[in-house]
Amino acid sequence: xxxxxxxxxxxxxxxAVDLFTEQGYDDTTVAQIxxxxxxxxxxxxxxxxxxxxxxxxxxESLSRLLAEGITEAPSDATPLEAVGAGLARASGAMxxxxxxxxxxxxxxxxxSAELQERxxxxxVGMAAAMTEALVGRGVPETAAHLAAEMGVLAFKRGYARWxxxxxxxxxxxxxxxxxxxxxxVEASALLR
Amino acid sequence: xxxxxxxxxxxxxxxAVDLFTEQGYDDTTVAQIxxxxxxxxxxxxxxxxxxxxxxxxxxESLSRLLAEGITEAPSDATPLEAVGAGLARASGAMxxxxxxxxxxxxxxxxxSAELQERxxxxxVGMAAAMTEALVGRGVPETAAHLAAEMGVLAFKRGYARWxxxxxxxxxxxxxxxxxxxxxxVEASALLR
Numbered sequence: 001x002x003x004x005x006x007x008x009x010x011x012x013x014x015x016a017v018d019l020f021t022e023q024g025y026d027d028t029t030v031a032q033i034x035x036x037x038x039x040x041x042x043x044x045x046x047x048x049x050x051x052x053x054x055x056x057x058x059x060e061s062l063s064r065l066l067a068e069g070i071t072e073a074p075s076d077a078t079p080l081e082a083v084g085a086g087l088a089r090a091s092g093a094m095x096x097x098x099x100x101x102x103x104x105x106x107x108x109x110x111x112s113a114e115l116q117e118r119x120x121x122x123x124v125g126m127a128a129a130m131t132e133a134l135v136g137r138g139v140p141e142t143a144a145h146l147a148a149e150m151g152v153l154a155f156k157r158g159y160a161r162w163x164x165x166x167x168x169x170x171x172x173x174x175x176x177x178x179x180x181x182x183x184x185v186e187a188s189a190l191l192r
Numbered sequence: 193x194x195x196x197x198x199x200x201x202x203x204x205x206x207x208a209v210d211l212f213t214e215q216g217y218d219d220t221t222v223a224q225i226x227x228x229x230x231x232x233x234x235x236x237x238x239x240x241x242x243x244x245x246x247x248x249x250x251x252e253s254l255s256r257l258l259a260e261g262i263t264e265a266p267s268d269a270t271p272l273e274a275v276g277a278g279l280a281r282a283s284g285a286m287x288x289x290x291x292x293x294x295x296x297x298x299x300x301x302x303x304s305a306e307l308q309e310r311x312x313x314x315x316v317g318m319a320a321a322m323t324e325a326l327v328g329r330g331v332p333e334t335a336a337h338l339a340a341e342m343g344v345l346a347f348k349r350g351y352a353r354w355x356x357x358x359x360x361x362x363x364x365x366x367x368x369x370x371x372x373x374x375x376x377v378e379a380s381a382l383l384r
Contacts, residue, residue: 080384187338191335191342
Protein backbone atom coordinates (compact mmCIF):
# COMPACT_ATOMS: atom_id res chain seq x y z
CA UNK A 1 0.00 0.00 0.00
CA UNK A 2 1.49 3.37 -0.95
CA UNK A 3 2.18 5.69 1.95
CA UNK A 4 1.44 8.69 -0.19
CA UNK A 5 -1.52 9.26 -2.53
CA UNK A 6 -1.00 11.84 -5.23
CA UNK A 7 -3.78 14.26 -6.09
CA UNK A 8 -4.94 15.10 -9.61
CA UNK A 9 -2.30 17.75 -10.16
CA UNK A 10 0.54 15.45 -9.09
CA UNK A 11 -0.83 12.59 -11.19
CA UNK A 12 -0.96 14.89 -14.22
CA UNK A 13 2.68 15.89 -13.76
CA UNK A 14 3.84 12.28 -13.40
CA UNK A 15 1.73 11.17 -16.37
CA ALA A 16 3.09 13.96 -18.55
CA VAL A 17 6.70 13.25 -17.65
CA ASP A 18 6.32 9.52 -18.29
CA LEU A 19 4.61 10.11 -21.65
CA PHE A 20 7.34 12.58 -22.67
CA THR A 21 9.87 9.82 -21.97
CA GLU A 22 7.96 7.10 -23.76
CA GLN A 23 6.86 8.90 -26.91
CA GLY A 24 8.57 12.30 -26.93
CA TYR A 25 7.41 15.75 -25.90
CA ASP A 26 6.14 16.80 -29.32
CA ASP A 27 4.02 13.71 -29.84
CA THR A 28 2.33 13.86 -26.44
CA THR A 29 -1.11 15.48 -26.30
CA VAL A 30 -3.07 16.94 -23.41
CA ALA A 31 -5.75 14.27 -23.99
CA GLN A 32 -3.17 11.50 -23.53
CA ILE A 33 -1.81 13.10 -20.36
CA UNK A 34 -5.31 13.41 -18.88
CA UNK A 35 -6.16 9.81 -19.80
CA UNK A 36 -2.96 8.40 -18.25
CA UNK A 37 -3.63 10.41 -15.08
CA UNK A 38 -7.22 9.15 -14.94
CA UNK A 39 -8.79 12.61 -15.14
CA UNK A 40 -10.77 14.52 -17.74
CA UNK A 41 -9.36 17.09 -20.13
CA UNK A 42 -11.20 19.82 -18.29
CA UNK A 43 -9.50 18.78 -15.05
CA UNK A 44 -6.18 19.12 -16.89
CA UNK A 45 -7.12 22.65 -17.91
CA UNK A 46 -8.11 23.57 -14.36
CA UNK A 47 -4.49 22.95 -13.38
CA UNK A 48 -2.45 23.87 -16.46
CA UNK A 49 -2.94 26.01 -19.56
CA UNK A 50 -1.02 23.58 -21.81
CA UNK A 51 1.49 20.72 -21.70
CA UNK A 52 4.42 23.11 -21.55
CA UNK A 53 3.11 24.58 -18.31
CA UNK A 54 3.17 21.15 -16.66
CA UNK A 55 6.94 21.53 -16.66
CA UNK A 56 7.21 25.27 -16.10
CA UNK A 57 4.81 25.70 -13.17
CA UNK A 58 6.98 23.85 -10.66
CA UNK A 59 10.09 25.66 -11.85
CA GLU A 60 8.61 29.08 -11.20
CA SER A 61 7.55 28.28 -7.66
CA LEU A 62 10.97 26.76 -6.98
CA SER A 63 12.74 29.96 -8.05
CA ARG A 64 10.35 32.03 -5.95
CA LEU A 65 10.98 29.93 -2.82
CA LEU A 66 14.76 30.08 -3.26
CA ALA A 67 14.62 33.86 -3.57
CA GLU A 68 12.27 34.26 -0.59
CA GLY A 69 14.51 32.21 1.65
CA ILE A 70 17.50 34.34 0.67
CA THR A 71 15.65 37.62 1.15
CA GLU A 72 14.36 36.64 4.59
CA ALA A 73 17.66 35.27 5.92
CA PRO A 74 19.04 37.15 8.97
CA SER A 75 20.63 40.43 7.98
CA ASP A 76 24.03 39.34 9.28
CA ALA A 77 24.04 36.11 7.23
CA THR A 78 26.93 35.74 4.79
CA PRO A 79 26.06 35.26 1.08
CA LEU A 80 26.46 31.48 1.37
CA GLU A 81 24.45 31.36 4.60
CA ALA A 82 21.69 33.24 2.77
CA VAL A 83 21.91 30.73 -0.11
CA GLY A 84 21.61 27.98 2.51
CA ALA A 85 18.43 29.65 3.81
CA GLY A 86 17.05 29.72 0.26
CA LEU A 87 17.79 26.03 -0.18
CA ALA A 88 16.14 25.27 3.16
CA ARG A 89 13.01 27.19 2.17
CA ALA A 90 12.73 25.50 -1.22
CA SER A 91 13.57 22.06 0.19
CA GLY A 92 10.87 22.41 2.83
CA ALA A 93 8.26 22.66 0.08
CA MET A 94 9.39 19.43 -1.60
CA UNK A 95 7.38 16.39 -0.60
CA UNK A 96 6.99 12.78 -1.74
CA UNK A 97 5.64 13.92 -5.11
CA UNK A 98 8.83 15.77 -5.91
CA UNK A 99 10.94 12.86 -4.81
CA UNK A 100 8.95 10.48 -6.97
CA UNK A 101 9.24 12.89 -9.87
CA UNK A 102 13.03 13.27 -9.77
CA UNK A 103 14.25 10.13 -11.57
CA UNK A 104 11.28 10.13 -13.95
CA UNK A 105 11.92 13.73 -14.96
CA UNK A 106 15.58 12.88 -15.42
CA UNK A 107 14.62 10.04 -17.77
CA UNK A 108 12.39 12.36 -19.78
CA UNK A 109 15.14 14.96 -20.04
CA UNK A 110 17.72 12.36 -21.10
CA UNK A 111 15.38 11.26 -23.90
CA SER A 112 14.63 14.67 -25.39
CA ALA A 113 16.82 17.46 -26.76
CA GLU A 114 13.92 19.85 -26.28
CA LEU A 115 13.53 18.95 -22.61
CA GLN A 116 17.30 19.27 -22.13
CA GLU A 117 17.10 22.85 -23.34
CA ARG A 118 14.14 23.51 -21.08
CA UNK A 119 15.91 21.94 -18.10
CA UNK A 120 18.99 24.06 -18.76
CA UNK A 121 16.85 27.19 -18.80
CA UNK A 122 15.39 26.12 -15.47
CA UNK A 123 18.88 26.22 -13.93
CA VAL A 124 19.48 29.65 -15.45
CA GLY A 125 16.17 30.85 -13.98
CA MET A 126 17.05 29.53 -10.52
CA ALA A 127 20.46 31.21 -10.68
CA ALA A 128 18.94 34.50 -11.83
CA ALA A 129 16.34 34.48 -9.03
CA MET A 130 18.98 33.78 -6.39
CA THR A 131 21.41 36.36 -7.82
CA GLU A 132 18.70 39.03 -7.73
CA ALA A 133 17.76 38.16 -4.14
CA LEU A 134 21.41 38.31 -3.07
CA VAL A 135 21.98 41.65 -4.80
CA GLY A 136 18.87 42.85 -2.97
CA ARG A 137 20.72 42.05 0.28
CA GLY A 138 23.63 44.23 -0.80
CA VAL A 139 25.92 41.42 -2.02
CA PRO A 140 28.12 42.72 -4.88
CA GLU A 141 26.97 41.41 -8.24
CA THR A 142 29.97 39.16 -9.00
CA ALA A 143 29.84 37.50 -5.58
CA ALA A 144 26.06 37.19 -5.84
CA HIS A 145 26.29 35.46 -9.19
CA LEU A 146 28.89 33.00 -7.93
CA ALA A 147 27.00 32.23 -4.70
CA ALA A 148 23.83 31.69 -6.76
CA GLU A 149 25.59 29.22 -9.08
CA MET A 150 26.81 27.34 -6.03
CA GLY A 151 23.23 27.28 -4.79
CA VAL A 152 21.97 25.84 -8.07
CA LEU A 153 24.65 23.14 -8.03
CA ALA A 154 23.88 22.32 -4.40
CA PHE A 155 20.15 22.08 -5.05
CA LYS A 156 20.59 19.81 -8.05
CA ARG A 157 23.11 17.55 -6.34
CA GLY A 158 21.08 17.34 -3.14
CA TYR A 159 17.89 16.64 -5.08
CA ALA A 160 19.55 13.91 -7.11
CA ARG A 161 20.84 12.14 -4.00
CA TRP A 162 17.53 12.48 -2.22
CA UNK A 163 15.44 11.14 -5.07
CA UNK A 164 17.85 8.32 -5.93
CA UNK A 165 18.46 7.30 -2.33
CA UNK A 166 16.81 4.84 0.02
CA UNK A 167 13.17 5.63 0.69
CA UNK A 168 12.23 6.35 4.28
CA UNK A 169 9.38 8.36 5.68
CA UNK A 170 11.45 10.87 7.56
CA UNK A 171 14.01 11.52 4.84
CA UNK A 172 13.58 15.05 3.54
CA UNK A 173 15.43 17.01 0.87
CA UNK A 174 16.72 19.73 3.22
CA UNK A 175 19.72 17.90 4.76
CA UNK A 176 20.81 16.59 1.35
CA UNK A 177 20.82 20.11 -0.11
CA UNK A 178 22.63 21.49 2.96
CA UNK A 179 25.27 18.74 2.74
CA UNK A 180 25.78 19.40 -0.96
CA UNK A 181 26.28 23.12 -0.30
CA UNK A 182 28.77 22.38 2.48
CA UNK A 183 30.72 20.10 0.14
CA UNK A 184 30.87 22.82 -2.50
CA VAL A 185 32.09 25.35 0.05
CA GLU A 186 34.77 22.90 1.15
CA ALA A 187 35.74 22.20 -2.48
CA SER A 188 35.98 25.92 -3.21
CA ALA A 189 38.89 26.17 -0.78
CA LEU A 190 40.88 23.68 -2.89
CA LEU A 191 40.54 25.37 -6.26
CA ARG A 192 43.33 27.92 -6.24
CA UNK B 193 35.87 51.02 -44.71
CA UNK B 194 35.57 47.95 -42.47
CA UNK B 195 38.83 46.62 -41.12
CA UNK B 196 37.50 43.11 -41.22
CA UNK B 197 35.67 41.41 -44.08
CA UNK B 198 33.54 38.44 -43.09
CA UNK B 199 33.54 35.33 -45.29
CA UNK B 200 30.43 33.47 -46.40
CA UNK B 201 30.21 31.39 -43.23
CA UNK B 202 30.46 34.43 -40.97
CA UNK B 203 27.92 36.33 -43.07
CA UNK B 204 25.52 33.40 -42.81
CA UNK B 205 25.78 33.34 -39.02
CA UNK B 206 25.20 37.10 -38.71
CA UNK B 207 22.29 36.99 -41.19
CA ALA B 208 20.68 34.10 -39.32
CA VAL B 209 21.00 35.76 -35.92
CA ASP B 210 19.58 39.05 -37.19
CA LEU B 211 16.64 37.30 -38.89
CA PHE B 212 15.93 35.31 -35.71
CA THR B 213 15.73 38.64 -33.85
CA GLU B 214 13.57 40.36 -36.44
CA GLN B 215 11.04 37.65 -37.24
CA GLY B 216 11.62 34.80 -34.79
CA TYR B 217 13.51 31.54 -35.07
CA ASP B 218 10.57 29.44 -36.25
CA ASP B 219 9.59 31.80 -39.05
CA THR B 220 13.09 32.11 -40.48
CA THR B 221 13.95 29.89 -43.45
CA VAL B 222 17.29 28.78 -44.88
CA ALA B 223 16.40 30.60 -48.11
CA GLN B 224 15.96 33.88 -46.22
CA ILE B 225 19.24 33.44 -44.37
CA UNK B 226 21.11 32.76 -47.62
CA UNK B 227 19.50 35.75 -49.33
CA UNK B 228 20.34 38.12 -46.46
CA UNK B 229 23.95 36.87 -46.48
CA UNK B 230 24.17 37.33 -50.25
CA UNK B 231 24.94 33.68 -50.98
CA UNK B 232 23.05 30.83 -52.61
CA UNK B 233 21.15 28.12 -50.75
CA UNK B 234 23.74 25.58 -51.83
CA UNK B 235 26.46 27.72 -50.23
CA UNK B 236 24.43 27.64 -47.02
CA UNK B 237 24.32 23.85 -47.16
CA UNK B 238 28.07 23.63 -47.74
CA UNK B 239 28.50 25.22 -44.31
CA UNK B 240 25.50 24.04 -42.28
CA UNK B 241 23.03 21.17 -42.43
CA UNK B 242 20.09 23.33 -41.25
CA UNK B 243 19.31 26.61 -39.46
CA UNK B 244 19.69 25.00 -36.04
CA UNK B 245 23.29 24.09 -36.82
CA UNK B 246 24.11 27.75 -37.46
CA UNK B 247 23.81 28.20 -33.71
CA UNK B 248 25.16 24.86 -32.56
CA UNK B 249 28.36 24.65 -34.63
CA UNK B 250 30.15 27.45 -32.79
CA UNK B 251 29.06 26.12 -29.41
CA GLU B 252 30.61 22.73 -30.02
CA SER B 253 33.98 24.10 -31.05
CA LEU B 254 33.93 26.43 -28.04
CA SER B 255 33.42 23.54 -25.62
CA ARG B 256 36.16 21.57 -27.35
CA LEU B 257 38.66 24.44 -27.07
CA LEU B 258 37.86 25.02 -23.39
CA ALA B 259 38.43 21.33 -22.64
CA GLU B 260 41.65 21.15 -24.67
CA GLY B 261 43.13 24.13 -22.86
CA ILE B 262 42.34 22.53 -19.50
CA THR B 263 43.73 19.14 -20.50
CA GLU B 264 46.95 20.61 -21.80
CA ALA B 265 47.60 22.94 -18.85
CA PRO B 266 50.82 22.20 -16.90
CA SER B 267 50.43 19.20 -14.63
CA ASP B 268 51.09 21.31 -11.52
CA ALA B 269 48.39 23.86 -12.39
CA THR B 270 45.60 24.28 -9.81
CA PRO B 271 42.02 23.64 -10.97
CA LEU B 272 41.41 27.36 -11.47
CA GLU B 273 44.71 27.81 -13.28
CA ALA B 274 43.66 25.00 -15.60
CA VAL B 275 40.31 26.72 -16.15
CA GLY B 276 42.26 29.88 -16.95
CA ALA B 277 44.23 27.92 -19.56
CA GLY B 278 40.96 26.69 -21.07
CA LEU B 279 39.63 30.26 -21.24
CA ALA B 280 42.87 31.42 -22.87
CA ARG B 281 42.67 28.66 -25.48
CA ALA B 282 39.05 29.40 -26.34
CA SER B 283 39.55 33.17 -26.26
CA GLY B 284 42.47 32.89 -28.67
CA ALA B 285 40.13 31.42 -31.28
CA MET B 286 37.68 34.32 -31.03
CA UNK B 287 38.19 37.01 -33.65
CA UNK B 288 36.32 40.08 -34.92
CA UNK B 289 33.47 37.91 -36.17
CA UNK B 290 32.75 36.66 -32.66
CA UNK B 291 32.97 40.12 -31.25
CA UNK B 292 30.54 41.42 -33.84
CA UNK B 293 28.23 38.50 -33.15
CA UNK B 294 27.99 38.99 -29.37
CA UNK B 295 25.43 41.80 -29.02
CA UNK B 296 23.44 40.58 -32.02
CA UNK B 297 23.19 37.07 -30.62
CA UNK B 298 22.16 38.54 -27.28
CA UNK B 299 19.36 40.47 -29.01
CA UNK B 300 18.16 37.30 -30.73
CA UNK B 301 18.21 35.37 -27.46
CA UNK B 302 16.33 38.14 -25.63
CA UNK B 303 13.62 38.01 -28.29
CA SER B 304 13.01 34.25 -28.29
CA ALA B 305 12.07 31.76 -25.58
CA GLU B 306 13.36 28.97 -27.81
CA LEU B 307 16.76 30.61 -28.21
CA GLN B 308 16.90 31.26 -24.46
CA GLU B 309 16.56 27.55 -23.87
CA ARG B 310 19.20 26.83 -26.48
CA UNK B 311 21.54 29.40 -24.98
CA UNK B 312 21.05 27.91 -21.52
CA UNK B 313 21.93 24.48 -22.86
CA UNK B 314 25.09 25.97 -24.35
CA UNK B 315 26.22 27.01 -20.86
CA VAL B 316 25.45 23.53 -19.54
CA GLY B 317 27.49 22.03 -22.40
CA MET B 318 30.45 24.29 -21.68
CA ALA B 319 30.32 23.42 -17.98
CA ALA B 320 30.09 19.69 -18.73
CA ALA B 321 33.07 19.82 -21.12
CA MET B 322 35.20 21.68 -18.57
CA THR B 323 34.12 19.44 -15.68
CA GLU B 324 35.10 16.35 -17.68
CA ALA B 325 38.48 17.82 -18.61
CA LEU B 326 39.17 18.73 -14.96
CA VAL B 327 38.15 15.29 -13.71
CA GLY B 328 40.54 13.92 -16.35
CA ARG B 329 43.33 15.85 -14.57
CA GLY B 330 42.43 14.18 -11.28
CA VAL B 331 40.37 17.03 -9.80
CA PRO B 332 37.65 15.60 -7.49
CA GLU B 333 34.23 15.79 -9.12
CA THR B 334 32.67 18.39 -6.78
CA ALA B 335 35.63 20.74 -7.11
CA ALA B 336 35.72 20.15 -10.87
CA HIS B 337 32.07 21.03 -11.23
CA LEU B 338 32.46 24.23 -9.24
CA ALA B 339 35.62 25.31 -11.08
CA ALA B 340 33.86 24.64 -14.40
CA GLU B 341 30.89 26.80 -13.40
CA MET B 342 33.29 29.59 -12.50
CA GLY B 343 34.86 29.15 -15.93
CA VAL B 344 31.50 29.46 -17.67
CA LEU B 345 30.66 32.60 -15.70
CA ALA B 346 34.08 34.08 -16.46
CA PHE B 347 33.79 33.33 -20.16
CA LYS B 348 30.33 34.85 -20.43
CA ARG B 349 31.21 37.96 -18.43
CA GLY B 350 34.48 38.48 -20.28
CA TYR B 351 32.78 37.98 -23.64
CA ALA B 352 30.03 40.45 -22.78
CA ARG B 353 32.54 43.14 -21.78
CA TRP B 354 34.68 42.51 -24.82
CA UNK B 355 31.83 42.65 -27.31
CA UNK B 356 30.14 45.64 -25.69
CA UNK B 357 33.35 47.62 -25.14
CA UNK B 358 35.23 50.14 -27.21
CA UNK B 359 36.43 48.77 -30.53
CA UNK B 360 40.16 48.74 -31.06
CA UNK B 361 42.29 46.58 -33.31
CA UNK B 362 44.45 45.07 -30.61
CA UNK B 363 41.68 44.36 -28.10
CA UNK B 364 41.26 40.62 -27.76
CA UNK B 365 38.92 38.52 -25.64
CA UNK B 366 41.65 36.79 -23.62
CA UNK B 367 42.42 39.55 -21.07
CA UNK B 368 38.70 40.20 -20.48
CA UNK B 369 38.09 36.52 -19.72
CA UNK B 370 41.17 36.36 -17.48
CA UNK B 371 40.07 39.48 -15.58
CA UNK B 372 36.57 38.08 -15.13
CA UNK B 373 37.98 34.83 -13.72
CA UNK B 374 40.26 36.74 -11.34
CA UNK B 375 37.27 38.77 -10.11
CA UNK B 376 35.29 35.60 -9.46
CA VAL B 377 38.20 34.08 -7.54
CA GLU B 378 38.42 37.25 -5.45
CA ALA B 379 34.65 37.25 -4.88
CA SER B 380 34.73 33.61 -3.79
CA ALA B 381 36.83 34.61 -0.79
CA LEU B 382 34.02 36.88 0.42
CA LEU B 383 31.16 34.40 0.30
CA ARG B 384 31.40 32.60 3.63
